[in-house]
Amino acid sequence: MDNIDRKILELLQEDGRITIIQLSKKLNLSRPSVNERLRRLQENGVIQGFTARISHEEIGKSxxxxxxxxxxxxxxxxxxxxxxxxxxxxxxxxxxxxxxxxxxxxxxxxxxxxxxxxxxxxxxxxxxxxxxxxxxxxxxxxxxxxx
Missing domain, CATH: 3.30.70.920 (Lrp/AsnC effector binding domain/regulation of amino acid metabolism (RAM) domain)
Incomplete structure (x- = not known):
C-alpha cells in the first residue's frame, strides 16, 4: 500500500459517492489506474464495502x-x-x-x-x-x- 492508496482511502471516507473521474483528477491518475487500485483494495479486504452514514437524530433515534x-x-x-x-x-x-x-x-x-x-x-x-x-x-x- 502506497501513498496513493492511502489518499484513495481518505477521499472515499470523506465522500463515498466520489466518482472515478473525480478521484482520478484529485490523484492525477488515469481512470483505469484508479479503477485497478480500487479493485485491488477491495480484493485485499481493505475496502469492505460502501455505505452511507445516517444521522440517528434525524431518523428519530435521538x-x-x-x-x-x-x-x-x-x-x-x-x-x-x-x-x-x-x-x-x-x-x-x-x-x-x-x-x-x-x-x-x-x-x-x-x-x-x-x-x-x-x-x-x-x-x-x-x-x-x-x-x-x-x-x-x-x-x-x-x-x-x-x-
Whole structure:
C-alpha cells in the first residue's frame, strides 16, 4: 500500500459517492489506474464495502447510549447470538477488563433504553451511560505509515 492508496482511502471516507473521474483528477491518475487500485483494495479486504452514514437524530433515534455488561451468566457465543437480534444495538465490542462487552445503542427515548436494559439484565451486570455529546462522531481510518 502506497501513498496513493492511502489518499484513495481518505477521499472515499470523506465522500463515498466520489466518482472515478473525480478521484482520478484529485490523484492525477488515469481512470483505469484508479479503477485497478480500487479493485485491488477491495480484493485485499481493505475496502469492505460502501455505505452511507445516517444521522440517528434525524431518523428519530435521538438517545445514544453506551451499555457495558460484565459478569455474564451465559456463554459469550450465546449472548452474542441474542444481541444480534437487538436492532437498536449499533455496535458491540467484546473487551478485556471488568466488563465483557461495550455496546453502542441508538433509541428514540429513555423508555426504549429501559426496555432494552430490562431485556439484557438477565444476562449479566449492566452499566449504562447516556451520551451527552460526541466531539468525534467519525474519523477516517487510515493505515499506519509503514504498512
Amino acid at each position: 438517545t445514544l447510549v453506551i451499555i457495558q455488561i460484565g459478569n455474564l451468566k451465559i456463554e459469550c457465543h450465546r449472548f452474542e447470538e441474542i444481541i444480534k437480534k437487538e436492532m437498536d444495538i449499533l455496535e458491540c465490542h467484546r473487551v478485556t477488563g471488568t466488563n465483557s462487552y461495550f455496546m453502542k445503542v441508538a433509541v428514540a427515548s429513555m423508555k426504549d433504553v429501559t426496555a432494552l436494559v430490562d431485556r439484557l439484565i438477565p444476562f449479566g451486570q449492566l452499566n449504562t451511560s447516556v451520551v451527552l455529546s460526541s466531539p468525534i462522531m467519525y474519523r477516517p481510518l487510515l493505515p499506519v505509515n509503514d504498512y
